[in-house]
Amino acid sequence: MEDTPRKLPSPWLSAIPLMVLIILLYFTISLFGSDSLGGASQIVLLIAAAICACLAIAFCGVKWKEIEKAISRNILGVSIAILILLLIGALAGSWMISGVVPTLIYYGMKILHPNFFLVSSCVICAIVSIMTGSSWTTIATIGIALMGIGEAQGFSAGWTAGAIISGAYFGDKMSPLSDTTVLASTVSDVPLFTHIRYMLYTTIPTLLITLVIFTIAGFSHTGSDTNQVMEFSSILSERFNISLWLMIVPVVTGILIARKAPPLVTLFLSALLAALLALFFQPHLLQEIAGTEGENIHMGFKGMLMSLYGSTQIEMGHETLNRLVSTRGMGGMLDTIWLILSAMCFGGAMTASGMLESLTNELKRFVKGRTSLVTSTVGSGLLLNICTADQYISIILTGNMFKDMYHKMGFESRLLSRTTEDAVTVTSALIPWNTCGMTQATVLGVSTFTYLPYCFFNLISPVMSILVAAIGYKIKRIHEKD
Template sequence: MAEYITLGLFVVILLVTLSSGIPLVVSLAMGLIIFLAYGLFRGHKPQAIFGMIKQGVSKVRPVLLLLLIIGAITASWRASGTIPAIVCLSTQIISPQLCLLAIFLLCSAMSTLMGTSFGAAATMGVICMTIARAMGINPMFAGGAILAGAYCGDRWSPMSSSAFIVATITNTDIFDNVKRMLRTGIVPFIGSCILYVLIGIFSAGSGTVPNVSAAFSSSFDMSPVVLLPAFAVIVLSAFKVRVHITMLVSLALASLICVFVQGVPVGELPALYFGGFHSMNPALAHMVDGGGIHTMLEIIAIISIAGSYATIFEGTGLICGMRGMIQKISQRYTPFVSVLITSVLAAIISCEQTLAVMLTQQLCDDVEGDGSALALDLENSAIVITALVPWSITCAAILSFVDAPTSCIVWAFLLYLIPLWTLLLSFKSRKDPNFVASEAGRLLGLAEHDDVRRVRGTIDVLPKVA
């Protein structure tokens, strides 16, 4: 009973504080106090509980370091002209009939390159919405394409902090996860493209593409060298270089370009890294301003607290009762069904992607055969579902960036096609366990990790899948 009272009080605090406009980090800090009190109530000594907190923060320390680097990169890519150059090149391929498809693909490419939905929405998303409005495209459709595209890379980019978080908490390799995410996501991705083409054909406006090249050229040197930071990310990621090293190399290249190509004084680089980029041209400010380590401080605090939640839940046994219920759902249906239901509830309650992922992982870590299967489940549920919750931080922020209506969530096809497609695959695998080892199953991203018999313990030898 104490467990349900504790969790219920936490939910009430979340709902009340968030509806009152209080920052999520404050709500989570209050929740941490509640869980500390629960630990004391259960007889755990204060030093033991603080040890749990320390262990939780230590577990996500690599993620915190990565976020600091990402903050500096988001600013340096702006100042170096990398983002303006990519935007200028991208706008040349947009036409009214294929505007929605182009928006989806461009935002997908940008988010894959940057590894952040926020960064993609705040850069390419803003440009794409400007272009869509100029062409007479309904902002509701355009907003959906931007939201889906921004989360595309946030899910499967090797530069994504959320992908790194999933790999960290499931003890899996991020590049193996990305490979499987690409395979399980290809059908929903193609389906989304087809839907955007059909909508675009019947809703195309009659406007023209705004000339952003001239505006950017007046403030940046747009020579090909400014693309080097982005090119480095692609090449190093292809060779599976560690994410931290890849990011640092890209940051170093962007910094050199800032100084020797764009004329940024060396002494201003620290301020750029921390405070972000601010254009001297008011016409460009709304498109390129932003980035910086300071934009990551709140999410760093959130991840630190969420990380401590995970170890407190485990150390105090707070969620053991709920695990039993989730295990029953998994056994009656499929492991992914239990992960999906848990992630939906976690996203609705937590209003934040990282916390939703960590809560889902804590509650569902026993329903799959190993970490690889759970990692794929998390990427195909909690990571994308958070964006479908209108009051979540990520959804609200992205829609605010591009000035899109909340109704655009309906048109973010990829975000619910991925979980639906994975749900279909999970039922197919339950009906025919040998499907995971078949050629079709392998092409769709399934592997021996996903064999439901591994969870149920009904076979001694599992088929090997490359």
């Protein structure tokens, strides 16, 4: 005998775990600030997941095994992302200690004029992200170097991180190599390049507005200190062996990406190559990290391994540079991984209980026409990003939930795929407990709430999607000709 379909919980009941999460996170962040990611936020997510599970079992007839399975599926879905995070930690450590990032900072300070730094950072990250198809890789490599240049030129961490993330997520969104771009088009049954071309109508205006804002901000910047730039350059060249030969690492990384090597392979080989070059170019620093004096190949090897897995601190004789060149390695990613696992528990409980579906169904009720349809899709995407804490899950669920509705209302599937990217892909970096928000905050060393107001591309994208829908520009019914 087949089980009868379970009735979805009411929207009011479904909203309880989400409201508990938001309220507790508000107090947690108020109390702990940026340290909230060290454990407090994880506990809050687990409490919200527990409340959701209790309500589901008590009022919805959900069995604990169903919740366990949903959590397991969620964790399995982010397992590769967790490995990528660990390798990003190793890459950040090896690129710094080997001198790759200091070399990029050294020459970048000489090339990038302060007035054009923010807009240049945005454009550079956009180009690199288009080529790599990965915002994560872009931010973990060139993004870290740009943070150092911005620090030297007197820009606040929020502005610099906002420019980096804006550019990186533009490229991630528009690149045919991006997994989120491929996923959004696949879920909506839209050919990849049709999807990319259609995104131009909302993405290009958003990027242009973003670049104008960063250009104005750059010309309004008055904190640049030439003496500080010169001082930074001098100290970096004294402590590190600055060499263009170190650019072999980003070049090889670019070649691997161009040849579409898997991200895990690319990150591993890039980190390993940088670590090996550290033995030749920065042996004195490896000895310092290992805690010994004098040349010793064994201690150099020890220092190299420590730079890959652990926290390192090189004394630069300048507080800002001390903070800039410090690394946390793979171990520094463990708080983020713990947060991801906790977020997956909450997302699994919300999914298995049917509470997530109940909340998104409420948004569907407001659909009356083209604009409200796109607005509901954007709202659902944002809600899913908040609840599931993972952009991949959010893309899949958004596409599946609205696919039939777009078809019934006579709108092309490419409108759904574009709106999904506008709502989900770019906003994932703005949510502190989302995998993307956690990763970017950890890699750049800037809390999500600090850089959020300056991620203009990410903030404007969902608004632009709704605005273009309201205007109706290039939005065609099924079987209509362009």
